[in-house]
Amino acid sequence: MTLTRRAALGVAAASLAAPAVRAQTARFPERPVELVVGFAAGGGTDITIRTFARFLEPRLGGPVVVINRPGAGGEVMMASVARARPDGHTLGVVTMPGLLTIPIERTAQFRLEDFAAVALIATDPNAMTVHAQSPYRTVQELIEAARREPDRLNFASSGIGSDDHLQLVLLQQAAGIRMTHVTYPGSAQVRSALLGRQVDVVGMNVGEIMGAPENMRMLVQAGPARSRFAPQVPTFRELGLPIEMASDRGVVAPAATPPAVLARLREAFGAAAQDPEFARALEAQFTEVRYIPGEAWGEQLRALRESYRALWERAPWRER
Structure with a gap:
């Protein structure tokens, strides 16, 4: 089989890139991983993620810090994470349904496509x-x-x-x-x-x-x-009232995070979320573990977005 010049250049580029990706993953994390919360300290999401950080640190092999960046119902945080350097060191702690509802109700500084789902970890x-x-x-x-x-x-x-x-x-x-x-x-x-x-x-x-x-x-x-x-x-x-609503708490990364780094994050998050000691720690906070791995959670988010769009058509909540 004869390679065209363009194909040959592509193979060469991939060969050069592969060691760089492996090296990047091997070094990750190179500095503390930040879990950014979109609400003030002391709320349920903040307490859940601070507990989770203790179980995540040994799985990542580096420090994990929680940062509070409240404002606009979580939009300030999500916009900052969407614009963050996509190297896996800055992650957004999202509380559903704000990740989906904010871009529906107004012209937001982010969209669902700006993120890669890492994991859903808890529900309340x-x-x-x-x-x-x-x-x-x-x-x-x-x-x-x-x-x-x-x-x-x-x-x-x-x-x-x-x-x-x-x-x-x-x-x-x-x-x-x-x-x-x-x-x-x-x-x-x-x-x-x-x-x-x-x-x-x-x-x-x-x-x-x-x-x-x-x-x-x-x-x-x-x-x-x-x-x-x-x-x-x-x-x-x-x-007799058809109402269900919960705070589903998960973590997202910037969309352009390298696949190898994202896979490393998902692996660490899965191990921490499924630790029986984490479940016991959440139970003491009257909260349930709800672990959904990144890719499956991402699919669920896209389906849920359509249901919230339908709700907006029936009852625009900025007016209520």
Whole structure:
């Protein structure tokens, strides 16, 4: 077989590139790997990833640091990671569904195609919670109050298009009610607003509430079934409301990350996420491991994006 000059040059280039790729992978990581969180410290995502970092470090063989870069419901972080040098040392900690919903609701500084999925590692269902001294003891009472006086009740979340917010969007659509949506930089600030009686009801995750339930009353949870951490609290579906929403927490890398480095990351993340000690550590935080490897999670993200686009067509959540 005779090679053309162009083909021969291609073979030569590939031969030269292969040792460089292998050398790059062998050296990785060359410096601390940064896990960048798009919310303020102290929230569920922040706590989960700081725990995970302890299990990831020995698998990567180098230091792992967590950095908080809050703003615009996670967009500030995701935009910075999308623009980061694609060498595997800067990774984004994403909380679903913001990765998908932000580019749907506005002209965003990033798109799903700007990232390569590394792994989904944990999940925590949403819930609606009031102050312990609130007059509302059930979600049905809350709905009735919102029907009587539209927009009077204040609902707090960690951002427009966040999982906390979208459960409100779905409830308003299903029950025909309206509340006033108020945003905060993260779950810690949402909690403070509720405990300070500045808002009537908040969207937080089950794990975030159960970790510090003092002076809080969880009315309903948004998982497909009752969480084992809050078995006394009904789900929306039990009450006849077709609502499911959770904070799925995973990690992405810049899209141009070299395949060998991405494979190394995925291997390390898989080993750490499936460590029984990690599962026990999350259990102590009232959170469940949900490991999906990178390629499979990437396919799931693309399918989910279509479902959120359909929701946007029915109920544009920036208006709700």
